[in-house]
Amino acid sequence: xxxxLLRRLNGEHTRSEVEEELRFHLDLLTEEQQQRxxxxxxxxxxxxxxxxxxxxxxxxxVAISRRNRPYLRAxxxxxxxxxxGGVLVHVFSFDYxxxxxxxxxxxxxxxxxxxxxxxxxxxxxxxxxxxxxSLMLSEPADKHFVFYDQDRRTPVERVIFKE
Amino acid sequence: xTNGRTDLLQGTLELLILKTLSRDPMxxxxxxxxxxxxxxxxLKIEDGSLYPALYRMEERGWIESEWGTSENNRRAKFYxxxxxxxxxxxxxxxxxxxxxxxxxxxxxxx
Numbered sequence: 001x002x003x004x005l006l007r008r009l010n011g012e013h014t015r016s017e018v019e020e021e022l023r024f025h026l027d028l029l030t031e032e033q034q035q036r037x038x039x040x041x042x043x044x045x046x047x048x049x050x051x052x053x054x055x056x057x058x059x060x061x062v063a064i065s066r067r068n069r070p071y072l073r074a075x076x077x078x079x080x081x082x083x084x085g086g087v088l089v090h091v092f093s094f095d096y097x098x099x100x101x102x103x104x105x106x107x108x109x110x111x112x113x114x115x116x117x118x119x120x121x122x123x124x125x126x127x128x129x130x131x132x133x134s135l136m137l138s139e140p141a142d143k144h145f146v147f148y149d150q151d152r153r154t155p156v157e158r159v160i161f162k163e
Numbered sequence: 164x165t166n167g168r169t170d171l172l173q174g175t176l177e178l179l180i181l182k183t184l185s186r187d188p189m190x191x192x193x194x195x196x197x198x199x200x201x202x203x204x205x206l207k208i209e210d211g212s213l214y215p216a217l218y219r220m221e222e223r224g225w226i227e228s229e230w231g232t233s234e235n236n237r238r239a240k241f242y243x244x245x246x247x248x249x250x251x252x253x254x255x256x257x258x259x260x261x262x263x264x265x266x267x268x269x270x271x272x273x
Contacts, residue, residue, distance in 0.1 A: 024240075050209070051211045064215060064218040
C-alpha cells in the first residue's frame with residue numbers, strides 16, 4: 001500500500017494506467033486487422049497507423065491527468081469536510097452564534113462547490129487542444145473547389161461581395 | 164485545403180464523443196468504433212486523438228471514468244457522461260445547429 005502511494009506521488013501510476021488503456025485499444029485494433037486476414041506484422045502496422053502516434057498521445061494524456069486533478073480532488077474533499085462540519089455545528093450547537101457559524105460553513109461549502117462546478121463548465125478553464133486532436137474530412141466534397149479566388153476572397157466574401 | 168483534407172471546427176470531436184456517450188458508458192475503443200460506424204468514413208479520425216479529448220473532457224467534469232472488465236475479459240477504462248456533460252451536449256448541439264443553419268443560409272443565397 002505504501003509502495004502504491006509512492007508510485008502515485010511519483011506519477012508512475014498515472015503513466016502505467018494511461019499506457020494500459022492505450023495498449024488495450026491498440027491490441028483490439030490489431031485483432032481487428034488480423035480478422036481481415038492480415039499477418040501479425042501487417043496487423044500491428046495497420047493498428048499503429050489507425051491509432052496515430054502512440055507516444056505523443058500517451059504523453060499528452062499523462063500531462064492532462066497530472067495537472068489539476070489531485071488539487072481539485074483535495075479541494076472537493078476539503079469543501080465536503082467544511083460542509084459536514086457546518087452541519088454538525090449547526091445541529092448540535094445550543095448557542096445561537098455558534099449555530100450561525102455552522103450555517104456560514106454550510107453556505108461556504110455549497111458556494112465553493114458551485115464555483116468549482118462553474119469552473120468545470122467554463123470552456124476557457126482548460127488548455128486548448130493539442131496537435132494530436134485531429135478530425136478531418138476524408139475527401140473534399142469537390143476536388144476542384146477553390147477556397148481563395150485570384151483576389152484572395154473566401155467563398156463567403158465572394159457571396160457577399162458578388163459583382 | 165491541403166492534401167485533400169479539411170480541418171473541422173474545434174470542439175467537433177468533443178461533440179461526437181458526448182453524443183456517443185449519451186447512450187451507454189463505453190471504453191475508448193468502443194467510442195472510436197461507434198463514431199467510425201456513424202460517420203460512414205466521411206470523417207477521418209485517428210483513434211489515438213480521442214484520448215487527449217477524453218482526458219480533457221474528464222478534467223472539465225463532462226465525463227467520468229471507471230475501470231471495469233471489457234467484453235473480452237480484459238481490464239478497460241469505461242467513460243460515462245456526467246450531468247454537466249449532458250448539459251454541455253445540449254449546449255454544443257444547439258450551437259452546431261445554429262452554425263450549420265447560418266452557413267447553409269449563406270450558401271443558399273448564392
